[in-house]
Amino acid sequence: MAIGGPSQNSDAVLVVRPPLTDEDLNELFSASWPGHRSTSFAPMLARSLVWIAASREGRLVGFVNVVGDGGLHAFILDTTVHPDERRQGLGVRLVRAAADEAKACGAQWLHVDYEPHLESFYAQCGFRPTAAGLMRL
Template identity: 80%
Template structure:
């Protein structure tokens, strides 16, 4: 796993709400600023991608406290897309989750992302979903 030139991947670096909200606002139309403190406090780990001091990628790994971990919030800044950074983030998250005791890594995604997650090493499985 080699990130694109000029990009640094870091495991669980300190991140500010400002940095995360800037990344999410650029990447997800309609994003409303939020506090990420509780989310990160409950995470198994997260991977951040920086170009210099600028946060350009992020993926979070939640856990059930046992052998299952869950990929959440895979986000790459639009200026950095289509260069392999998303795959690098998810693979780094998988490696870190494994090193922290996870045996299974789950991800939910929309149909148009199936190819992306296949590149990351996931295989499709039947699953259930309930909107609450």
């Protein structure tokens, strides 16, 4: 299902739960994340509550994944925008669309972990900082 139309400053189309190939996702993640190793995304998507993809002219240029606890909590993961598409509002559009979809799926709380340099980005998306704990396993 496509979400809205292109915005004034972007003709990227957002789609909820589109079929995505490993090739498309690995290409996006390799361009966006140094050191990314090709992987199969099917197991991840099978456990997802929802995901949103952004494409422009048939090319995957953005992605965000939402997982849930089966109840009130959902978690944003893997917010990714192709380097050529950054700083144009696409990431904010993706995260806000993911929030809307998570709410439609019954989530009442949406969580995200991020590095300090991304705090202003996630604030633009509507998040507020909270205290949390993290354990590396």
